[in-house]
Structure formats: structure tokens, C-alpha cells
Amino acid sequence: MTAKREPIWIARELSKCSGCRKCEIACSLFHEKRIWPEASRIRVFMLVPGLDFPHFCTQCEDYPCVEACPTKALSVSKETGAVLVDKDKCIGCGQCIDACPGRIPHMHPTENYVLICDLCKGNPQCVKVCREGGWNVLTKVVRKEQAYKLYARKPEEITRDLAIKIYGEQGEKLL
Amino acid sequence: MIPGYAGKFLEVDLFTKNIKETTFSDDILKDYIGGRGLAAKILWDRLGSKWSEIDPLEPENILLFLTGPLTGFFPGGRICVSGKSPQSNGVVGSTVAGEFGVELKCAGYDGIMVSGASEEPVYLFVKDSEVEIRKANHIWGEDAKQTISKITKESRELLRKRFPRKGEWKEPSILYIGPAGENKVRTAVVAAKWTHAAGYGGYGAVMGSKKLKAIAVKGTGPLPEVADMNSVKRLMQNVCKDVYESELWRRWGTGAAGYEVGAKTSSEPVRNWQEEWHDEKSFGVDQFENRVWIKPYWGDFGCPTTCLKIAVVKTGKFKGAITDNPDYELQAYLGPNLGIFTPEENVFLASLIDDLGLCGIQTGNVLGFAAELFQRGILTREDLDGLELSWGKAEAFATLARKIAFREGIGNLLAEGTYRAALKIGEMKKKDVLVYAVQSKGIAIGAHGIRSGKDYPETYSYACSVQGGDHTSTACFPLHDFRSELMMTFNDSAVYCYFNIFGVPRNLKFEFYKAVTGIELTQEEWLNPKALRILQLQRAMLLLGGPDLKWNPKTHDANPPRFYEPLPSGPYKGRTVDKADVEKEIANYYEAVGWDENGIPKTEVLRKLGLNDVDKALEKLH
Ligand code: SF4
Numbered sequence: 123m124t125a126k127r128e129p130i131w132i133a134r135e136l137s138k139c140s141g142c143r144k145c146e147i148a149c150s151l152f153h154e155k156r157i158w159p160e161a162s163r164i165r166v167f168m169l170v171p172g173l174d175f176p177h178f179c180t181q182c183e184d185y186p187c188v189e190a191c192p193t194k195a196l197s198v199s200k201e202t203g204a205v206l207v208d209k210d211k212c213i214g215c216g217q218c219i220d221a222c223p224g225r226i227p228h229m230h231p232t233e234n235y236v237l238i239c240d241l242c243k244g245n246p247q248c249v250k251v252c253r254e255g256g257w258n259v260l261t262k263v264v265r266k267e268q269a270y271k272l273y274a275r276k277p278e279e280i281t282r283d284l285a286i287k288i289y290g291e292q293g294e295k296l297l
Numbered sequence: 298m299i300p301g302y303a304g305k306f307l308e309v310d311l312f313t314k315n316i317k318e319t320t321f322s323d324d325i326l327k328d329y330i331g332g333r334g335l336a337a338k339i340l341w342d343r344l345g346s347k348w349s350e351i352d353p354l355e356p357e358n359i360l361l362f363l364t365g366p367l368t369g370f371f372p373g374g375r376i377c378v379s380g381k382s383p384q385s386n387g388v389v390g391s392t393v394a395g396e397f398g399v400e401l402k403c404a405g406y407d408g409i410m411v412s413g414a415s416e417e418p419v420y421l422f423v424k425d426s427e428v429e430i431r432k433a434n435h436i437w438g439e440d441a442k443q444t445i446s447k448i449t450k451e452s453r454e455l456l457r458k459r460f461p462r463k464g465e466w467k468e469p470s471i472l473y474i475g476p477a478g479e480n481k482v483r484t485a486v487v488a489a490k491w492t493h494a495a496g497y498g499g500y501g502a503v504m505g506s507k508k509l510k511a512i513a514v515k516g517t518g519p520l521p522e523v524a525d526m527n528s529v530k531r532l533m534q535n536v537c538k539d540v541y542e543s544e545l546w547r548r549w550g551t552g553a554a555g556y557e558v559g560a561k562t563s564s565e566p567v568r569n570w571q572e573e574w575h576d577e578k579s580f581g582v583d584q585f586e587n588r589v590w591i592k593p594y595w596g597d598f599g600c601p602t603t604c605l606k607i608a609v610v611k612t613g614k615f616k617g618a619i620t621d622n623p624d625y626e627l628q629a630y631l632g633p634n635l636g637i638f639t640p641e642e643n644v645f646l647a648s649l650i651d652d653l654g655l656c657g658i659q660t661g662n663v664l665g666f667a668a669e670l671f672q673r674g675i676l677t678r679e680d681l682d683g684l685e686l687s688w689g690k691a692e693a694f695a696t697l698a699r700k701i702a703f704r705e706g707i708g709n710l711l712a713e714g715t716y717r718a719a720l721k722i723g724e725m726k727k728k729d730v731l732v733y734a735v736q737s738k739g740i741a742i743g744a745h746g747i748r749s750g751k752d753y754p755e756t757y758s759y760a761c762s763v764q765g766g767d768h769t770s771t772a773c774f775p776l777h778d779f780r781s782e783l784m785m786t787f788n789d790s791a792v793y794c795y796f797n798i799f800g801v802p803r804n805l806k807f808e809f810y811k812a813v814t815g816i817e818l819t820q821e822e823w824l825n826p827k828a829l830r831i832l833q834l835q836r837a838m839l840l841l842g843g844p845d846l847k848w849n850p851k852t853h854d855a856n857p858p859r860f861y862e863p864l865p866s867g868p869y870k871g872r873t874v875d876k877a878d879v880e881k882e883i884a885n886y887y888e889a890v891g892w893d894e895n896g897i898p899k900t901e902v903l904r905k906l907g908l909n910d911v912d913k914a915l916e917k918l919h
């Protein structure tokens with residue numbers, strides 16, 4: 123990868139998500155060499171059918187997860203702004219999960235370390251497949267001084283918002 | 298072990314509550330692949346010797362949920378549901394889209410086989426190799442939307458408690474039944490999400506007969522190892538690239554057809570097939586797109602097409618109705634077939650059918666059948682519990698659909714499906730009403746007519762199919778045609794969505810099969826012996842039938858009488874099919890697939906395929 127790396131962000135338009143889960147396939151193939159939805163760093167939740175959305179790290183300006191880690195297993199990549207997990211240092215305590223306003227990190231299904239989006243070294247695989255298919259839920263942008271942390275929200279909270287946007291009044295009954 | 302398979306199957310007896318793991322030999326998996334093919338093999342081996350005596354709605358029936366080696370790899374995830382069908386008394390491989398099959402393989406299983414029946418309502422909860430039968434009394438009776446919501450919440454709570462440090466749990470994948478399945482309505486589906494349904498076959502009723510409300514699966518492992526991952530990745534990309542080319546197919550899905558199949562090809566059921574033409578622009582795809590579709594794309598695991606849409610009615614009388622497109626079949630059967638031509642009414646009925654766990658095709662067909670009998674004065678208002686079942690009256694059809702799902706009043710009779718209801722009404726009224734039943738061997742015909750000659754099924758397709766009226770399994774020549782049921786059996790046995798083969802080179806699926814399993818398979822080898830062997834098994838069980846009905850090819854390998862009436866309207870007015878021609882075609886088809894002049898698989902053909910026991914069992918039909 124020769125391209126100049128700069129901090130990036132993945133803009134996300136959740137209500138357009140098709141639920142194709144190609145982002146999960148791409149992410150797990152890239153990081154695990156297998157199709158492995160539960161080991162994907164981006165996970166598509168569908169707590170209510172039709173309200174599918176991708177759930178993944180937003181790189182909070184103050185990185186509460188990094189702060190919370192008792193073993194300093196988490197660090198911030200200077201190049202991309204991503205949270206990097208040191209697998210050997212991580213003890214699987216789950217404190218980063220509790221510190222994350224969106225409870226976004228999750229444990230690897232078979233190993234004892236946490237999974238957080240690493241922005242694929244600046245070349246996000248999920249963005250690529252989402253755009254190839256024209257869904258354009260995910261868009262890579264240059265990271266600026268914006269309130270990205272707003273996007274760290276719990277699956278239930280996002281579902282509630284989408285239910286109202288997509289299903290209107292009826293949405294409340296489905297929750 | 299063959300790559301691409303998880304390597305084991307779950308076997309659950311709901312009566313003894315015994316749960317065990319089982320395997321099939323590589324030879325069986327090579328011959329029958331998975332899904333529909335393997336279903337035919339399992340059912341024959343386990344139930345074949347007493348097939349005619351087994352009531353599909355009694356505990357002896359085995360309900361199958363089977364993936365295939367390509368599930369999760371070939372874009373567009375599906376699962377195949379099967380068992381002895383309470384519609385045809387044969388075997389239908391009924392597939393439904395969603396993540397269930399993928400999730401199941403990630404949990405380590407290629408399939409689930411359910412036998413026996415529980416006394417209390419239950420649901421099955423699978424978390425990798427931890428499998429439990431859980432009480433479902435609190436969910437029994439709930440509609441689709443409440444069922445999904447309750448099981449999703451309950452499962453996530455359970456997972457959270459058991460694995461407190463995991464983080465947030467994604468929902469499990471769920472297959473479920475609505476009230477119709479619980480009440481053993483023969484037109485009930487096994488459903489996933491909204492409107493995702495294994496409809497043909499009536500397996501919702503089988504699930505209900507076992508008191509099995511749902512299966513929820515969470516698999517945390519990877520999909521199984523494949524023979525050649527680089528090729529799998531390349532082929533996945535090839536499929537997607539080709540599919541991305543078909544912009545309108547993606548944008549409209551089959552949702553453009555509600556207008557076009559009527560207006561252009563003149564092969565859409567209109568008022569119980571009395572016509573097959575309409576030019577109601579109020580039913581155009583633009584109307585759906587601009588008024589009710591709120592998502593441009595909705596799809597399932599790995600799918601490049603994402604042909605579903607999500608439709609919501611936001612104002613007016615039907616406010617609050619939610620469904621997916623509806624797709625063409627539901628547009629047609631819950632639209633023009635009932636004299637309905639607006640998206641809002643259509644979405645309202647599709648949403649209700651979903652909630653009740655009914656099949657839009659089978660139920661739309663029986664509703665249209667009842668409405669025609671009302672039109673003709675054969676069924677009166679009194680017969681219909683006071684309902685004025687006139688064409689176009691969406692609310693009257695909704696009331697009747699509810700009666701069917703709960704088997705109330707006239708609904709109890711119609712809950713038997715068009716064919717069985719026709720027999721009963723015929724007796725009641727001393728009149729042959731089978732002439733108004735548009736079905737083949739107990740299975741209502743999909744919304745693609747044959748009279749105009751402009752649609753894809755051939756004139757003998759439904760008459761000869763081993764899955765009756767199933768429009769996704771049409772008999773046709775040449776046997777390697779992509780519409781032929783022998784070829785469709787590959788999609789349903791390797792188990793993926795066949796909408797993703799449109800525009801993709803023919804042989805790619807076999808290349809894909811090789812990349813996943815490492816096994817070379819040519820189209821010729823697939824057709825004969827493999828697909829042919831599966832076909833003979835399905836044909837044999839269909840003809841053995843029973844216990845309530847049996848099919849005689851001489852009478853039942855036939856089109857519904859309606860298809861011999863000339864089309865009364867439209868650009869192909871006057872067209873029909875010629876009975877003598879159809880009979881000739883049927884005879885040719887018999888010959889091509891190895892059936893004798895009576896439609897029974899020939900001894901030498903069966904023996905060559907290694908199906909000596911099938912031959913023996915069929916002796917009594919000669
Ligand atoms: S690839 Fe895009 S559209 Fe598909 S599931 Fe992921 S975010 Fe949604």
C-alpha cells in the first residue's frame with residue numbers, strides 16, 4: 123500500500139443499509155481469511171427486520187475505550203486515527219466495551235481479545251464493497267474536527283431511531 | 298469430510314426431547330448435495346416404506362431444514378425446508394432467503410431434522426453446539442411481528458447473561474410460524490423476517506403440528522473451510538459484477554411485474570384466472586416506488602441483487618401496513634387475482650398475510666377461488682358467514698384470511714387449500730367446483746399463466762412438475778434449460794438464491810461447486826444421474842401420496858380446466874392451449890425423464906440409478 127495515509131473517517135447513512143452483509147464478508151475475509159460474520163469488525167444488526175444497519179467504531183475524538191484499557195492494549199494509529207488492538211496485551215476484560223458509548227467493541231468469538239475496526243490501514247474493505255454495490259451506506263472521508271463520537275450509539279438506540287424514520291408511528295409497536 | 302460442509306446435522310425429537318448429532322456419508326452428500334436433493338433422500342430412507350400411511354400433520358413426519366455446500370458462499374443465502382407436504386403428500390424443496398442457513402453452518406450444522414411432536418408449544422434455541430428446547434407458551438398465538446420481536450429480545454438476553462463479557466450480541470436468525478401454522482392451515486408458511494417464506498409445500502402447518510413455534514440460531518464460528526478460497530472469492534465477485542449490470546432487476550426486483558405480466562405478457566391471475574390480462578396503471582411499478590417503497594434495496598446474506606424493498610403505508614385506511622415489496626407473486630395473488638389494483642390495498646393484504654403466517658400464493662389462490670364461487674352464486678353470503686366477497690373488496694378478503702388462519706367458520710374449510718376445499722364444497726353443493734380450482738396436485742399454481750404463450754412456463758410445466766404448481770420448479774425441455782426443474786434442483790440442493798444466476802454464465806454454478814467442495818461436476822453428470830435420481834425419488838413419493846389423497850397421473854398430470862378456456866380479453870384474446878398438444882408434450886416429457894406411458898418411473902431407469910427399492914415400492918401402482 124503506497125498511498126499516503128491520513129486520518130480518515132467512514133461516513134455512514136444507516137437508514138439506506140440493504141442488509142446485504144457484504145461488509146461483514148469483506149471485513150472477515152480481510153482480517154480472518156474466512157467468511158466469519160461474528161468475527162467481523164463491522165457487524166450488521168437487524169433487531170427489527172428492515173432496520174438493518176452496520177455497527178462499528180466511529181473513532182471518538184477522546185477515545186474512551188483506549189483510556190479505559192487497564193493493560194494499554196489499545197492505542198490510536200497516528201496514520202489513520204483507528205483504534206489498534208494489541209492482541210497479546212488484551213486480556214479480554216471487556217472494560218473498553220463498557221467505556222464505549224455505543225458498546226461497539228466485541229470479543230473475538232474464539233480468541234481472547236477484543237475486535238475493533240482498524241480502518242484496514244486506511245483502505246476500508248467494507249466501504250469498497252458497499253460502494254461497488256451502489257448502496258453507498260459507507261463513504262470514506264478525510265477526518266476533520268467534527269463530532270464523530272455522536273455515532274457511537276448502542277444497537278437498541280440506533281434501532282429506535284431507524285424505526286421511527288422508516289416505519290413512522292408503527293415503528294414504536296415493533297420495538 | 299467434503300469441504301464446504303459443516304460436517305454434521307442436528308436431530309431433534311420433540312416428543313422424547315432427545316437431541317443428537319448425526320452425519321451422512323460423503324457418497325450421499327456427493328449424490329444428493331444438500332437441501333432439496335438430500336431432503337428427498339432422507340425422507341425416502343426414513344419414511345419411504347410406510348409413505349402412504351404417514352399423515353404429514355402427524356408426529357411421524359420429519360421436518361427438515363437443510364443448507365447446502367454453497368450456502369453462504371454463493372451470493373444470496375437461503376435455507377431449504379422440506380418434509381412430507383400436507384399440500385401434495387409428496388416432497389417439496391421449499392427455500393427461504395435470509396441468514397438462517399449461514400448462521401446454522403457457523404454454528405457447526407448443515408441442517409436440522411425435527412421429528413415427533415411436543416405436547417407444549419416450544420421453540421428451538423441453538424447457540425453453536427448448545428441446543429435447547431425452550432417453552433413457547435408465551436409466544437404461541439403471536440403474529441409474525443410480535444414473534445420475531447419476542448424471540449429476538451429473549452435470545453439476546455439469554456446470550457448476554459451467559460456470556461457477559463462478549464459485548465453486544467447480534468440477533469440470532471429466526472425461522473418461525475404465525476397463527477396459521479399453529480392451526481395447521483395447509484397454506485401456512487415457515488417464515489423469516491418479513492414476507493420471507495418457504496411457502497410451497499405448506500410446511501408451516503407441519504411445524505405447527507409439532508408445536509414448534511420457531512427456531513433461533515446463533516453460530517459464532519466461521520463458515521466451513523472450502524477447497525479453494527481464492528476461486529471462491531473470484532467467483533463471488535464474478536456473480537456480483539454480472540448482477541450489478543442489471544440495474545432494473547435490482548431496482549425493481551420482481552415488483553415491476555404486478556403490472557407488466559398482466560399488461561404485457563398477459564399471464565397474470567386476474568379474478569381467479571378468469572382473465573390473465575389487465576392494464577391497470579394504478580398497479581404500475583412507479584406507483585409502488587413512489588408511494589409505498591421506503592427502501593431502494595433490501596436483501597439477505599451476500600446478495601448483490603437486494604431485490605426487496607420494504608413497503609409501508611403511511612396514511613389512510615391501511616396506515617401502518619408493512620411488508621417487503623410485495624414481490625410479484627404477492628402483488629398478483631393479493632392484487633389482480635382478487636380484483637385489487639392499488640399498492641396500498643395490496644401492501645395491506647400482504648402485511649396481514651405475513652402477520653398470520655400464511656402463504657400469499659396459496660392463500661391468494663384460495664381467496665380468489667372462494668370469490669369466484671361467490672360471483673357464481675355457488676357460495677352464498679350465509680356460506681361465507683355473512684361476508685360479501687366481491688372482487689376488489691380488500692377488507693372482505695382480509696376478514697376471510699383471518700378466518701382461514703384461525704380456522705373459523707368457512708375459514709376452516711378453506712384452510713385446507715384450494716384443492717381439498719374444492720372437493721368438500723363440491724360434495725356440499727353437489728356440483729363440480731374443481732373446474733374453478735387453479736392448482737396442480739394440491740399445490741396452487743404460481744402467478745405465471747400458460748395461455749398467452751408469452752411467459753416462461755411451458756404448457757406442460759405445472760402438469761408434470763414433481764412440485765405441482767410451484768413456479769420455481771417447472772418441468773420443461775430441454776432438460777438442461779435453466780427453467781427446467783432438474784436444473785432448478787441444483788440451486789435448491791446447493792442452496793442459494795437462484796435470482797443471482799440471472800445474467801451469470803451457466804456453468805459458473807458448477808465451477809462454484811468445485812471451488813467450494815473440490816468436486817468436479819459437469820452439467821451432464823448433474824442432470825444424469827444426480828438430478829434425475831432426485832427427481833425419481835420425488836416423483837415416487839408424490840405418486841405414493843396418501844393418506845388423504847393420491848394422485849393418478851392419468852387424471853392428475855393435467856392442467857387446471859381453466860387453462861383450456863380461451864383468454865377472454867387483452868392482446869392475446871382467444872388464445873388457449875390445445876389439450877391434445879399438451880398430452881403429446883406430457884408423453885414426451887415422460888419419455889425424457891424415464892417414466893412409462895402411465896407416468897410411473899420405469900423399472901430399468903430406477904435400477905440404473907440404484908433405486909431398486911423405489912422400483913419395488915412402485916409396483917403396487919402398476
Ligand atoms: S455493505 Fe453496505 S448495504 Fe451492505 S450491509 Fe454493509 S453497510 Fe449495509
Ligand code: SF4
Pocket residue numbers: 178179180181182185186187188205221222223224225226227238274
Ligand atoms: S466508538 Fe467505541 S470503540 Fe470506537 S473509539 Fe469510540 S469508544 Fe472506542
Ligand code: SF4
Pocket residue numbers: 148149152162163164178238239240241242245246247248249
Ligand atoms: S474499515 Fe476495515 S476493519 Fe473497519 S469495519 Fe471496515 S473492513 Fe472492517
